[in-house]
Amino acid sequence: xxxxxVCLGMLSDGxxxxxxxxxxxxxxFGHFFAAGYGSIYPALSALLAxxxxxxxxxxxxxxxxxxxxxxxxxxxxxxxHSLNTSKPGHKVRSEFMATMCFAHLMDEKQLDRLLxxxxxxxxxxxxxxxxxxxxxxHDWPAGKKFVCGFGxxxxxxxxxxxxxxxxxxxxxxxxxxxxxx
Amino acid sequence: xxxxxVCLGMLSDGxxxxxxxxxxxxxxFGHFFAAGYGSIYPALSALLAxxxxxxxxxxxxxxxxxxxxxxxxxxxxxxxHSLNTSKPGHKVRSEFMATMCFAHLMDEKQLDRLLxxxxxxxxxxxxxxxxxxxxxxHDWPAGKKFVCGFGxxxxxxxxxxxxxxxxxxxxxxxxxxxxxx
DNA sequence: ATCCCCATGTAATTTGTTACATGATTGA
DNA sequence: TCAATCATGTAACAAATTACATGGGGAT
Numbered sequence: 534x535x536x537x538x539v540c541l542g543m544l545s546d547g548x549x550x551x552x553x554x555x556x557x558x559x560x561x562f563g564h565f566f567a568a569g570y571g572s573i574y575p576a577l578s579a580l581l582a583x584x585x586x587x588x589x590x591x592x593x594x595x596x597x598x599x600x601x602x603x604x605x606x607x608x609x610x611x612x613x614h615s616l617n618t619s620k621p622g623h624k625v626r627s628e629f630m631a632t633m634c635f636a637h638l639m640d641e642k643q644l645d646r647l648l649x650x651x652x653x654x655x656x657x658x659x660x661x662x663x664x665x666x667x668x669x670x671h672d673w674p675a676g677k678k679f680v681c682g683f684g685x686x687x688x689x690x691x692x693x694x695x696x697x698x699x700x701x702x703x704x705x706x707x708x709x710x711x712x713x714x
Numbered sequence: 715x716x717x718x719x720v721c722l723g724m725l726s727d728g729x730x731x732x733x734x735x736x737x738x739x740x741x742x743f744g745h746f747f748a749a750g751y752g753s754i755y756p757a758l759s760a761l762l763a764x765x766x767x768x769x770x771x772x773x774x775x776x777x778x779x780x781x782x783x784x785x786x787x788x789x790x791x792x793x794x795h796s797l798n799t800s801k802p803g804h805k806v807r808s809e810f811m812a813t814m815c816f817a818h819l820m821d822e823k824q825l826d827r828l829l830x831x832x833x834x835x836x837x838x839x840x841x842x843x844x845x846x847x848x849x850x851x852h853d854w855p856a857g858k859k860f861v862c863g864f865g866x867x868x869x870x871x872x873x874x875x876x877x878x879x880x881x882x883x884x885x886x887x888x889x890x891x892x893x894x895x
Numbered sequence: 896a897t898c899c900c901c902a903t904g905t906a907a908t909t910t911g912t913t914a915c916a917t918g919a920t921t922g923a
Numbered sequence: 924t925c926a927a928t929c930a931t932g933t934a935a936c937a938a939a940t941t942a943c944a945t946g947g948g949g950a951t
Contacts, residue, residue, distance in 0.1 A: 534813060535822055538812075542815065542816045543813070543846065545816065545819070553765050562812070564806065565807070565811040565812065566887060567805065567806060567807070582825050603729045613820075616816055616820050616824070618824075619809070620824050620831075621807045621810050621812070621813045622808075622810065623749075623806075623809065623811070623832065624808070626747060626803075626806075626807070627746040627747060627749070627803045627805070628715040628747075628800075628804065629802040629803065629804040630746040630861045630865070631715050631719075631723070631743070631746065631802065632797055632800065632802040633857045633861050633864075634743075634857050634858050634861050635723045635726065635793070635797055636857025636860065637857055639794075639798055640795050640864040647802065650801075675817060675818030675882050676814075676816060676818055677814050677815050677895060678882060679814055679817065679883050680811045680814050680883045681880060682815075682875065682882075683811060683872075683875055683876075683879075684811075686871050686872075686874075687871055687872065687875075689871075690867050690868055691864075691867075691868065693867075695864075698863060701860045702856050702860050702864075707859070709889060711813075
């Protein structure tokens with residue numbers, strides 16, 4: 534499942550512009566599937582060429598024109614087929630964990646910074662989940678609620694683990710740390 | 715932090731061949747940082763060109779020759795510098811979650827398959843963590859232990875969440891499900 | 896003044912994946 | 924006899940990120 538398919542899925546919930554989709558990627562999809570304009574706009578062009586979406590241009594006063602995309606019947610069919618036949622993966626690429634493997638080569642300040650940063654990022658996500666739950670989640674389909682809860686569970690587990698285990702890598706005798714660079 | 719740096723880090727724990735590194739990627743690093751031969755061998759060539767590793771060719775009877783790489787002083791310095799200055803990310807790319815967002819467009823069999831598959835993958839990882847903990851973890855540095863525990867915590871949270879919430883998306887009235895394709 | 900929001904897109908670059916190419920040995 | 928393990932590497936391909944390019948309106 535690539536950016537193209539995710540865009541198609543988003544459009545199955547209602548029409549939107551590329552700019553709108555980016556917002557959606559940043560907010561509700563941000564914690565598990567990132568995409569920038571450089572992927573979204575080409576994806577929409579490809580979907581249009583495939584006949585999976587249709588496009589209408591909207592003029593706005595004092596604003597740039599926007600291209601509003603909506604899914605077609607063919608698009609809906611292709612989406613369903615894709616969802617029902619694919620074997621979706623779940624990949625983590627954590628430079629953080631890779632770095633932590635070599636904690637003994639880092640100085641304590643950097644180590645602290647990294648752990649602190651990760652906790653703060655977790656807090657940001659938790660605030661986001663709170664907001665989603667208190668505003669738009671009520672009219673979401675079950676699948677999206679499941680995913681939101683999943684994100685929260687993983688984020689909470691992350692925060693808890695780091696808080697409970699940071700002394701495993703910090704607060705060691707200074708001699709174990711080597712000088713940097 | 716790219717494959718090149720992770721390879722360099724692995725070599726800071728002791729010399730190894732590209733084949734050995736691949737094994738390492740598959741086992742202990744597999745749950746958070748994937749790399750295939752297509753990335754590893756070019757990475758080693760680049761590290762050699764940079765002077766960050768040295769290489770010795772070993773002839774073996776009845777086996778292909780192996781190129782054993784070891785880190786140099788310059789390499790160790792570069793690694794430390796990289797570890798102490800980088801801002802490592804932690805990215806999740808979950809086609810699984812993206813797919814689950816559109817659970818209402820899937821048939822129940824596919825939904826069951828996906829959830830089951832995810833639980834099985836979690837179980838595999840848990841077995842891996844068990845093995846690591848009972849065999850090699852005792853002589854690991856604190857950072858690696860931290861990462862292993864982190865992986866276990868996330869995997870357990872994953873399994874728990876899916877088991878406790880799968881009825882959110884499954885076992886719904888059949889009318890909510892649309893036909894596929 | 897300056898920055899952010901709106902809004903679209905292309906091009907270059909980076910990065911990683913997959914397939915290809917080779918070949919002896921060992922165990923089932 | 925067949926598959927797996929050991930062992931290295933290249934080339935083609937796919938995919939996403941980053942930078943570039945443009946420009947008015949509104950808030951501080």
